[in-house]
Structures are given as structure tokens and as C-alpha cells.
Amino acid sequence: MKSIFDIITKQPIWIFVLICIIFFSFSSPFFFDLSNFTNILIQASTIGVIAIGMTFVMINGNIDLSVGATVALAASLAVGLQPQLGITGAVFVGLLSGVLIGGLNGIIAWKTGVDAFIVTLGAMIGVRGLVFIYTGEQSFYAHDLAYSDFGASSLFSVPVLALIFIFLIILSHLVLKYTIHGRNVFAVGGNRIAAKEAGIRVGPHMLVNFILIGFLAALSGVLLSTQMGASTPNLGRNYELWTITAVVLGGTRLTGGYGSIIGTFGGVLAIAILRNGMNLLQVPSFFVLIILGSILIIVLFIDKRFSEQQGHGVRA
Amino acid sequence: MSTQAEMTESTELSSEQKPLLRLKNVSKCFPGVKALSGVSLDVRAGEVHALLGENGAGKSTLMKILAGIYQPDEGEVILEEKLVHMSSPLEARDHGVLLIHQELSLVPDMTVAENVFLGNIPRFANMFVNNRHLNKRCEEILTRLNCKFKPTERLGNLSIANQQMVEIARALVFQPKVVVFDEPTASLTDYEKVVLFDVIRELREGGTGIVYISHRMDEIFELSDRISVLRDGTYQGSFDTPKTDIDEVTQRMIGRDLDSDIAHQPPELGVMALQVNGLGIEGLYSDISFDVYAGEVVGFYGLVGAGRTEVMETIFGLRKPDAGSVKVHGEELAINSPTDAIDQGLGLVPESRKEQGLVLGMSCKDNTTLANIIEFTKFGWVDTVAEKKVFEEYKEKLRIKCPGWEYSTLNLSGGNQQKVVIGKWLSTSPKILILDEPTRGIDVGSKSEIHHLIRELAKTGLAVIVVSSEMPEVLTVSDRIVAMYDGKITKCFDRSEVTEDTLIKAITGQSV
Numbered sequence: 001m002k003s004i005f006d007i008i009t010k011q012p013i014w015i016f017v018l019i020c021i022i023f024f025s026f027s028s029p030f031f032f033d034l035s036n037f038t039n040i041l042i043q044a045s046t047i048g049v050i051a052i053g054m055t056f057v058m059i060n061g062n063i064d065l066s067v068g069a070t071v072a073l074a075a076s077l078a079v080g081l082q083p084q085l086g087i088t089g090a091v092f093v094g095l096l097s098g099v100l101i102g103g104l105n106g107i108i109a110w111k112t113g114v115d116a117f118i119v120t121l122g123a124m125i126g127v128r129g130l131v132f133i134y135t136g137e138q139s140f141y142a143h144d145l146a147y148s149d150f151g152a153s154s155l156f157s158v159p160v161l162a163l164i165f166i167f168l169i170i171l172s173h174l175v176l177k178y179t180i181h182g183r184n185v186f187a188v189g190g191n192r193i194a195a196k197e198a199g200i201r202v203g204p205h206m207l208v209n210f211i212l213i214g215f216l217a218a219l220s221g222v223l224l225s226t227q228m229g230a231s232t233p234n235l236g237r238n239y240e241l242w243t244i245t246a247v248v249l250g251g252t253r254l255t256g257g258y259g260s261i262i263g264t265f266g267g268v269l270a271i272a273i274l275r276n277g278m279n280l281l282q283v284p285s286f287f288v289l290i291i292l293g294s295i296l297i298i299v300l301f302i303d304k305r306f307s308e309q310q311g312h313g314v315r316a
Numbered sequence: 317m318s319t320q321a322e323m324t325e326s327t328e329l330s331s332e333q334k335p336l337l338r339l340k341n342v343s344k345c346f347p348g349v350k351a352l353s354g355v356s357l358d359v360r361a362g363e364v365h366a367l368l369g370e371n372g373a374g375k376s377t378l379m380k381i382l383a384g385i386y387q388p389d390e391g392e393v394i395l396e397e398k399l400v401h402m403s404s405p406l407e408a409r410d411h412g413v414l415l416i417h418q419e420l421s422l423v424p425d426m427t428v429a430e431n432v433f434l435g436n437i438p439r440f441a442n443m444f445v446n447n448r449h450l451n452k453r454c455e456e457i458l459t460r461l462n463c464k465f466k467p468t469e470r471l472g473n474l475s476i477a478n479q480q481m482v483e484i485a486r487a488l489v490f491q492p493k494v495v496v497f498d499e500p501t502a503s504l505t506d507y508e509k510v511v512l513f514d515v516i517r518e519l520r521e522g523g524t525g526i527v528y529i530s531h532r533m534d535e536i537f538e539l540s541d542r543i544s545v546l547r548d549g550t551y552q553g554s555f556d557t558p559k560t561d562i563d564e565v566t567q568r569m570i571g572r573d574l575d576s577d578i579a580h581q582p583p584e585l586g587v588m589a590l591q592v593n594g595l596g597i598e599g600l601y602s603d604i605s606f607d608v609y610a611g612e613v614v615g616f617y618g619l620v621g622a623g624r625t626e627v628m629e630t631i632f633g634l635r636k637p638d639a640g641s642v643k644v645h646g647e648e649l650a651i652n653s654p655t656d657a658i659d660q661g662l663g664l665v666p667e668s669r670k671e672q673g674l675v676l677g678m679s680c681k682d683n684t685t686l687a688n689i690i691e692f693t694k695f696g697w698v699d700t701v702a703e704k705k706v707f708e709e710y711k712e713k714l715r716i717k718c719p720g721w722e723y724s725t726l727n728l729s730g731g732n733q734q735k736v737v738i739g740k741w742l743s744t745s746p747k748i749l750i751l752d753e754p755t756r757g758i759d760v761g762s763k764s765e766i767h768h769l770i771r772e773l774a775k776t777g778l779a780v781i782v783v784s785s786e787m788p789e790v791l792t793v794s795d796r797i798v799a800m801y802d803g804k805i806t807k808c809f810d811r812s813e814v815t816e817d818t819l820i821k822a823i824t825g826q827s828v
Contacts, residue, residue, distance in 0.1 A: 178444050187434055190423035197405045198435030258425045
């Protein structure tokens with residue numbers, strides 16, 4: 001029984017996910033259906049893959065606002081360079097761009113000591129500009145159909161995109177929980193001074209996390225473009241906000257030091273299920289935004305109450 | 317110089333033992349303060365070396381130099397006959413010098429074991445956390461420390477005392493040569509203290525050099541082999557513990573007779589400024605009644621946690637009382653917020669000036685006008701000329717040492733920071749001023765200046781309340797003393813009738 005109580009207090013978002021599933025199952029005949037569930041997973045994967053990286057970055061006490069722009073850049077490169085480099089080469093360059101942006105963010109934040117919020121805000125604006133220059137404000141289309149076929153393909157009748165997402169969730173959960181890097185990410189975010197004095201090299205851990213989120217944002221952009229068989233320069237707008245929303249819904253603290261991949265997974269699913277379910281109920285999409293915004297605040301309020309009861313909230 | 321002579325004397329006495337760690341003529345300056353000047357000290361293997369001094373004497377600075385947190389401006393650190401340069405706590409740790417912090421530097425959301433091995437986690441395959449090994453090794457250390465909690469416990473759930481034990485466990489991981497304890501018993505119960513002393517003695521038997529910083533005399537005499545005294549950043553000599561006594565080291569530590577600096581005169585009482593009747597908050601304090609007249613200083617004395625601060629916060633509108641009333645100048649008033657309190661002519665100089673009293677990043681001038689900025693506005697614009705004038709006025713009156721009005725309060729010494737806070741309240745022209753621990757963490761010189769200031773303020777007709785945990789302070793500044801114990805007033809004394817003995821009894825709940 002203790003473990004159930006533990007889950008409720010540590011992962012309140014999963015309770016919410018359950019409630020949503022039950023609610024939509026009763027109110028829409030199309031919801032409780034395997035193909036709809038894989039659908040939800042595919043919809044969730046775009047934000048979800050970035051949210052994995054954001055969880056690392058936020059537990060570490062930082063934030064990355066440049067992910068949306070990175071999505072657009074990686075997608076544009078991965079589609080736009082296909083005529084010259086072929087699919088593999090173009091995708092590689094797309095992913096590499098994410099790694100470089102993340103690395104640059106990390107290096108600047110580490111070496112200058114400027115707040116990650118500011119550094120990545122600058123990157124968000126600058127990278128978006130880069131996308132417009134590279135694309136000439138044009139959308140690109142993948143002429144090789146193999147590219148969009150990948151986005152629609154399945155393995156053992158499960159969509160590949162959903163499989164990739166689930167695989168990354170499991171892998172990153174293990175890394176966060178069982179590696180030295182994962183442990184130190186918590187230490188740095190929980191008490192940066194203490195970590196530093198204990199000999200943990202704060203900078204390199206930050207850098208690794210920024211590279212990770214850069215790579216994952218680029219991957220998300222590439223996967224998204226395989227779904228559409230195209231890229232647009234406006235791709236990924238507001239993704240940083242949705243990602244942060246999902247991560248925070250999952251119980252990760254904005255101030256760092258606390259959070260989990262399982263929680264983030266719950267947060268991502270909560271958003272995807274709400275959107276999917278309300279779409280099935282034909283709720284106009286603007287109302288969906290209002291509801292999502294309200295839910296974000298309500299869930300965090302409950303979370304705060306819980307943690308105060310646990311004595312978590314009462315520290316400076 | 318006399319300090320030099322004493323130093324050589326004490327080293328000669330011990331020529332049979334080679335020092336493990338030695339500081340030579342160490343000096344350290346901070347903006348506006350000379351924290352240490354020409355301090356020399358040696359620590360031998362297998363001894364407990366107590367470092368004694370008042371707040372602001374330079375103990376903390378010295379200890380931070382030992383631990384590599386600060387680097388000395390001048391002087392040398394010699395470890396095992398070799399000159400070492402410790403530019404970070406890590407380097408100090410690698411040299412085997414470990415500091416046990418007074419302020420805990422732990423990560424509350426991680427487990428005990430993770431905290432003990434922070435930065436040093438046992439691994440396998442070089443990449444993964446070896447959880448079994450981590451918890452087993454932690455368990456071994458905890459057993460040695462006689463700790464009852466589990467390595468897997470979340471640190472934030474432990475009591476402060478147990479967190480302190482975790483901090484000590486962390487140091488033991490490194491099998492240190494020198495361990496510096498900074499006020500380790502400040503938050504421990506008597507039983508935990510006995511356990512800690514056993515641990516310290518065990519370390520000493522093992523040949524570790526221990527630097528023990530405290531201002532609790534009984535502990536120092538119980539535990540230490542030698543005592544070194546600091547005063548105002550200068551070295552005042554070392555003593556073999558069995559050959560000295562409390563009087564000798566106290567005299568070195570204080571350097572003068574405490575009570576002599578203010579000759580006490582009965583005040584000229586004005587009108588009754590504040591009358592508190594039956595004030596109480598469930599679970600914090602109850603039935604608090606007292607009054608304060610214009611022109612007098614009332615001292616509130618008691619142990620930490622006796623409820624003094626809470627009473628003052630209630631009067632100032634920061635807490636809502638369950639019972640009782642507060643009358644200001646005979647009128648019963650509902651004070652629901654600090655704004656109301658300020659309107660009624662109250663001012664509160666809070667307990668922790670850095671967290672509550674000052675906006676550290678702001679300039680001295682801006683801090684001075686913080687509480688009544690509205691009086692310095694014209695049509696919504698701040699009149700900086702008037703602001704500067706007021707700041708200069710208080711700078712002179714309170715003898716605030718700072719290079720200029722635009723100077724950030726962050727870089728001022730504790731005493732000058734406190735004066736800025738006091739200036740802030742004086743600029744609101746209060747009738748009643750409450751000072752909560754006004755000289756905590758302030759050096760001796762500024763301390764007596766602030767005491768004089770408090771007396772002068774009362775003479776100008778202000779009603780003053782001083783909350784303090786330091787008996788000499790209460791005895792120095794107060795006309796009357798209110799003793800509190802466990803949320804209740806146990807006795808009110810006139811300055812003339814009080815003795816140290818009765819005061820101690822009153823604040824520890826023994827019948828007077």
C-alpha cells in the first residue's frame with residue numbers, strides 16, 4: 001500500500017492521466033482503441049523527445065528555450081539537403097546542427113556564467129533567423145518517398161515513431177537514475193554550491209545536458225519532418241513552452257534538483273491525451289488551450305500542497 | 317610585537333611534536349574590513365586545537381583559509397613541512413584538510429548515502445552508480461558515528477542534528493589528516509553532543525589533527541588539548557588547556573571588561589508608548605503582557621525558540637494573534653500588516669539583516685529610503701537629491717563607514733550593514749523601535765558602537781525594544797529586562813535588581 005501512496009504523492013500527474021483516459025473512454029466511442037492510443041503516442045513523441053532532454057536540463061537547474069528553433073533548423077536541413085547529400089547525409093547534418101547549438105549554449109552558459117535562460121533566449125531568436133536565411137522563407141518537400149515512408153512505418157504493427165519515443169524514455173530513465181552523470185545532475189540542481197565543493201564539475205554536466213537536449217530537439221525535428229514529408233521555417237514555434245509545460249506537469253521543479261523521466265512521460269501523455277480526447281469530442285482548439293492552461297496551474301497547486309505536507313516545500 | 321613573542325613561546329613548549337599544519341603570518345582583507353592580520357597557528361597530529369574568539373574575531377575567515385575557500389592575501393600555509401597552496405576546497409580535500417560546515421552544504425532531495433558520497437560516488441563500469449556499495453559503505457560510516465537513520469533516507473527528512481552527522485560522515489570518507497569543526501554542537505542535543513565528542517576523540521587517537529571552533533567554553537575545556545585565541549583578526553596567543561582557565565582565555569578573547577563601557581543611568585521616562593496585553597498565538601506563545609515607555613530600552617532575553625521574535629513579529633503585523641491586544645500610545649489598534657505598523661510609528665530591525673533587512677544588491681542610499689520612499693517622491697518621481705541628503709545625514713549620525721551613497725550594501729561589513737538597516741527605520745521617524753538580535757555576527761568594535769547608539773536613541777525619547785540572546789548585550793543596553801521561556805514571560809526585571817544568576821534561571825524555566 002505504501003508504494004501506491006508513494007506514486008500518488010510523487011507522480012500526481014499519472015492519476016490525472018488515468019482520470020483523463022477513463023473520462024474520454026466514456027465520453028467518446030473512438031477514444032478507447034489501440035490505434036487511437038498509438039496515435040496519441042505518435043502525437044506525444046514530438047514534444048516528448050524534447051521533454052526528455054528538458055528534464056535533464058531542468059533538474060540540473062537550467063532551462064533551454066532554443067529547442068523550438070532547433071526543431072525547425074534540423075528539419076529544414078534534413079529535408080533541404082537531401083538532393084545534395086542523400087537522406088542519410090542530410091539527416092546526419094540535421095542532427096549535428098542540434099548537437100552544435102546545444103554545445104554552443106552549454107559552453108556559453110558554462111564559461112561566461114550568463115544565466116541559461118538568457119543564453120538560450122538569444123539562441124532561440126538567432127537560430128530562428130538562421131532558419132529563415134537558410135530556407136529563404138520557403139518550405140521544403142522530401143522528393144524521395146522513402147523519407148516520409150519511414151515516418152509512417154511500423155514494426156510489429158507498432159509505429160516506429162512511437163517505438164523510438166518509448167525506447168528513449170526507458171533509456172533516459174536508466175541514465176538519469178543509475179549513472180554517475182544522472183546522480184550529479186540532481187546534485188548540481190539541488191545545491192550547486194554544495195556540489196561544487198564536493199568536487200562535482202558543474203560545467204561539464206551542464207554542457208552534456210545542453211548537447212543532449214540539442215540533439216533530442218534536432219531528432220524531434222527530423223522525426224516530425226518524416227511525418228509530414230516536408231519542413232517549414234515556422235516549424236516548432238512555441239515548442240519550448242509546450243515542452244516546459246509537460247516537464248513541469250510531470251513534477252520536475254523549475255528551480256532544479258527534483259524530477260523524473262517517468263513524471264515527464266506522464267506530463268507529455270497528459271497533454272497529448274487531452275488534445276486527442278477533446279479533438280474527438282470536437283471541442284474547438286482554442287478552448288483546448290484554455291483548459292490546458294488551467295490544468296497546468298491546478299496540477300502545480302496540488303503538487304505544491306502535497307510537497308508542503310511532506311515537508312518538501314519548506315526550505316529556502 | 318607581543319603576539320610574536322607569545323607565538324614563539326608556545327612553539328618552543330611543544331618542540332617534541334612536529335606540527336602537522338602550520339599557518340604563518342596569514343592576513344586577509346575584505347572591502348572595508350581587515351578580517352585577519354598576521355595570524356600564525358599550528359595544529360599537531362593527534363590533538364584537538366580549539367580556536368576561540370568572539371563573533372567577528374576572524375575565526376570563520378581563518379577556517380575558510382584552512383579549507384581552501386579563501387586564499388590569504390599574505391602569509392603561508394604549511395602542511396607536513398611542505399608549503400601548500402590550496403585554491404579550492406577540493407585541493408584542500410586532496411591534501412587531507414576537511415571542513416565541517418556550520419551551515420550545512422547538503423542536497424536535501426537526495427538520499428543520505430548520496431550526500432555522504434557527493435562528488436565521489438562508488439561506480440561500476442566507470443559510468444554507473446554502484447548503489448549496493450554506496451549504501452553499504454555509508455552504513456559502515458553511520459555505524460561508526462552511532463547514527464540511527466538509514467543510508468537510503470531522504471536527507472531533507474532528517475533533523476538538523478542528523479544532517480550535521482551526515483556532514484561529518486562526508487568528511488570521514490576521505491580519511492582526513494586535519495578536520496576543522498565549525499561550531500558543530502550549535503544544533504545538537506546533549507546526547508548527540510556526547511556521541512560527537514566520542515567521534516572527535518576517536519579521530520584524535522587515530523592521529524588526526526582537529527581544529528575545533530566554538531565559543532562554548534565548557535565544551536572547549538572538556539575536549540581540547542590546546543586553545544588559541546583570536547580577537548579582532550589578530551592572534552592573541554595559544555594555551556595548553558590543562559595549564560589555563562576560563563578567566564585567562566576570556567580576558568584574552570574580550571580584551572576588556574564588558575560592563576564598564578556604558579555607565580548605567582536610570583532613564584527619564586516619557587509617555588507609555590506601547591502596551592501589550594495578553595497577546596498569544598496558539599502553539600507559539602501565550603499570555604504576553606508588557607509595556608514600554610518613551611525613553612527607555614526594554615531587553616527581551618531568552619533562549620533561541622523562546623518565542624521572542626514571534627512576539628515582535630506579531631506586534632509589527634507580520635503575524636496574526638489569536639488573543640490579546642496591542643495599544644500604541646494608549647489607543648488600541650488593529651495592526652494587520654507592516655504598513656499599518658509603520659503608519660503607527662513602529663520600526664523593526666529584523667533578526668537576519670541579509671535576508672530580511674536589506675536589499676543587498678541595492679545601494680546604501682536606496683536601502684536607507686526603502687521603508688518610506690513615498691516621502692521622497694514628487695508627482696510620482698523619486699527625488700534623489702532629497703534621498704542623498706537623508707542618507708548623508710544618517711551616514712554621519714550613525715557613523716556608517718562606506719565609500720559613498722551609491723555603494724552596494726553587499727560589500728559593507730556586518731556592523732555597517734546593520735547601521736544602514738537602523739538608518740532605514742530612523743528615517744521613518746518612528747516612536748517605537750524594535751531591534752531583533754541587533755549585533756549578531758558583528759565585530760566587537762561595531763557592537764559597542766551599536767550599543768551606544770541604542771542608548772542614545774532612547775535618550776532622544778524613542779521607545780526601544782532589544783531582543784537578544786547574549787546576556788552581556790542585554791545587561792549593557794537595557795533599562796528593564798523581560799525574560800522569556802517556552803512562549804511565556806517568566807519575569808520582568810529592573811536593571812538594578814537583576815543578576816546573571818536570576819536571569820539564567822528565568823530563561824531556563826527554573827523558578828526564580
